Amino acid sequence: MDIAVLGLNHKTAPVSVRERLAFDPHAAAVALKALKARYPAAEFVILSTCNRVEIYWAADEQGSPSAGEITAFLAESRNTAAEDFSSHLYCRHDADAVTHLLTVSSSLDSMVIGESQIIAQVKESYALACSVRSTGKILNRLFHAAFETSKEIYYSTTIANRRVSVAGVAVELAAQLFADITCARVVVIGAGQMGELLVEHFKHVRCTDIVIINRSLQRAADLAAAHGIRADKWETLDRHLAEADIIVASAGGQDCLFTKAAFRKAVGRRKSPLLIIDIAVPRNFDPAVNDIDNVFLYSVDDLAAVVEQNVQLRREEVDQAVEIICDKTAQFMDWLGVSQLGPLVGQMKEQFERIQRNEIERFFVGPRQHADCRQAMEGMVSRVVNKLLHCVIRNMNAEARAHGIDHAAKMAGDILDQARQIAEDARNGEPDAT
Numbered sequence: 001m002d003i004a005v006l007g008l009n010h011k012t013a014p015v016s017v018r019e020r021l022a023f024d025p026h027a028a029a030v031a032l033k034a035l036k037a038r039y040p041a042a043e044f045v046i047l048s049t050c051n052r053v054e055i056y057w058a059a060d061e062q063g064s065p066s067a068g069e070i071t072a073f074l075a076e077s078r079n080t081a082a083e084d085f086s087s088h089l090y091c092r093h094d095a096d097a098v099t100h101l102l103t104v105s106s107s108l109d110s111m112v113i114g115e116s117q118i119i120a121q122v123k124e125s126y127a128l129a130c131s132v133r134s135t136g137k138i139l140n141r142l143f144h145a146a147f148e149t150s151k152e153i154y155y156s157t158t159i160a161n162r163r164v165s166v167a168g169v170a171v172e173l174a175a176q177l178f179a180d181i182t183c184a185r186v187v188v189i190g191a192g193q194m195g196e197l198l199v200e201h202f203k204h205v206r207c208t209d210i211v212i213i214n215r216s217l218q219r220a221a222d223l224a225a226a227h228g229i230r231a232d233k234w235e236t237l238d239r240h241l242a243e244a245d246i247i248v249a250s251a252g253g254q255d256c257l258f259t260k261a262a263f264r265k266a267v268g269r270r271k272s273p274l275l276i277i278d279i280a281v282p283r284n285f286d287p288a289v290n291d292i293d294n295v296f297l298y299s300v301d302d303l304a305a306v307v308e309q310n311v312q313l314r315r316e317e318v319d320q321a322v323e324i325i326c327d328k329t330a331q332f333m334d335w336l337g338v339s340q341l342g343p344l345v346g347q348m349k350e351q352f353e354r355i356q357r358n359e360i361e362r363f364f365v366g367p368r369q370h371a372d373c374r375q376a377m378e379g380m381v382s383r384v385v386n387k388l389l390h391c392v393i394r395n396m397n398a399e400a401r402a403h404g405i406d407h408a409a410k411m412a413g414d415i416l417d418q419a420r421q422i423a424e425d426a427r428n429g430e431p432d433a434t
Contacts, residue, residue: 001340002064003138005100006071006091007047007054010111013088015301019282021078021085023048024252025128031077032134038073039065043136045129045143047104049121050166050281050300051111056101058138067091095333098142102325105146106153108318111303112166114159117193119150137339142332149328156324159317167197167250169303170277174246175205177275177296182206187244189237189284190251191219198248199227213237215251238266247276249284260288263295270294279303337400337408344412345396349389351419356385358423 008018023031028046035044035055041063045056055070065073071089075082092100103109105122126143129135135143153159175181186207188198191214202210210229214220217233224231232240241247241263251257258266263285267274276297278285283299290297360381364374392415400408 001058001138001336002061002093003056003058003097003142003336004064004067004070004091004093005054005056005097006067006074006089007052008085008088008090009052009054009109010301011109012090013085015281015283015299016287017085017088018051018053020080021048021053021074022050022281023053023078025124027077028125028128029132031073032129032132034077035065035073036132036134039063043139044134045126045139047122047125049118050279052104052109054104056097056139056142058136058142095329098145098332099325099329101142101146102149102328103322105150106321106325107150107159108321108325111300112169113318115166115168117166117197119147120193122146122150138336141335145328145332149325152328153321153324157317157320159321166279166300166303167194168201170198170248170279170298171201171205173277173298173303174202174248174275177273178245181246182208184209184245185243186210186246186248187237187240188212189247189249189257190214190280191216191223191231192250192252194250194279196223196227198250199223199229203227203229211240213240242267242270244274245272247274249276249278250280251284252280253282253284256282256286257284258289259286260291263289264292267292267295277303334397334400338397341396341400341408341412344409344416345393348392348412348416348419351416351423352385352389353382354423355419356381 008021010018023046028048032044032046035042035057039057039059042057042059042065047054047056053074055074057065057070059065070091071082071086075085100109101122105119107113107115107118110118122143126135126139129139174184178184182205184207186202186209188195188202188210191212195212195214199210199212210227212220212224212229212231213234213236214223214231215234217231220231249257271294274295276285276289276295278297279300281300285297287297287299289295360374360378363377364371396408396412399411
């Protein structure tokens with residue numbers, strides 16, 4: 001069984017590369033269906049956030065795609081050349097892939113360790129894969145193990161007690177750049193989950209002049225009503241940008257909202273500083289906007305310096321969380337190893353039951369063939385056989401944990417061969433071996 005992940009993240013690739021490979025939910029669904037059609041024996045989940053794009057898969061070795069094939073598929077589906085991003089990729093297999101997902105889900109691989117958004121994003125990605133039927137037994141078990149691991153780390157460490165989201169770091173940066181952030185005029189572009197988090201963080205630092213702009217006015221209005229702020233039509237965006245002190249952009253979409261020329265036209269010649277924090281991937285603002293006088297543009301990658309202090313504060317908690325992840329990885333790999341013995345166990349059970357039937361038939365012959373105790377005897381022998389089979393399975397599991405799945409599979413194969421021979425001898429009327 002091959003379990004693998006191939007992808008890139010904020011540690012291996014700049015946002016200019018990540019945004020070219022990002023999937024929105026519709027594109028991810030299309031890609032998952034295409035992967036499943038191309039590799040029907042495999043299971044797939046795509047995780048795409050502002051910090052990472054990853055494809056997880058699981059399959060028997062005969063039906064598993066290679067890393068090169070997944071790389072080629074990624075290039076094809078995102079309409080870009082593989083050589084433009086392949087140097088930024090990582091690929092992990094088996095226990096390393098399991099550990100990676102558990103680490104990601106627990107926010108230990110996030111730009112901001114302890115941020116709460118990643119587990120929701122992992123769950124949404126898994127739910128999408130389930131909805132298009134691209135998952136199966138292995139990834140179902142793996143992703144639920146990731147959810148359980150994240151929950152245990154949340155409750156057994158203090159990482160979550162001091163966590164900050166990317167939205168929180170964005171507001172912290174704004175607070176550092178403005179002497180009195182409470183008086184700042186804030187424009188939030190995007191009314192999704194990240195937009196709502198941004199609103200909550202700005203209100204936490206007592207900003208009162210906040211307007212939210214979204215393509216769907218109703219969604220913006222609902223969010224504004226829930227938080228006591230203003231909402232306005234998408235068509236008014238240029239006017240609000242010209243009046244703003246702080247712009248935070250998290251609007252989804254594949255196209256840049258503002259080039260340098262378009263933004264200069266929208267805001268005119270400003271004398272007061274304008275802070276833009278673009279945490280959307282793909283980015284909402286062309287990086288060249290930063291060249292305009294009195295405009296200070298920060299992308300999601302620019303928040304790394306603020307995050308570094310956060311990482312150091314959590315070092316002790318991270319060590320504890322890593323121990324939990326190691327334990328959970330071992331538990332999953334134990335389950336995976338034993339699950340691969342399932343077909344052998346099924347065949348073994350079939351042969352044991354065959355031996356049971358043969359022995360019952362051999363006993364109830366002649367004067368005993370119409371004995372009243374036959375039903376009770378069959379039930380008793382069946383229980384004995386099942387208990388003996390349970391003992392064999394427990395020993396196989398112990399062998400798998402102690403010496404590996406191959407060793408346990410060989411032991412199971414030897415037992416199965418012997419059981420087949422015993423059943424065949426009994427069918428042919430040969431005496432039991434002594």
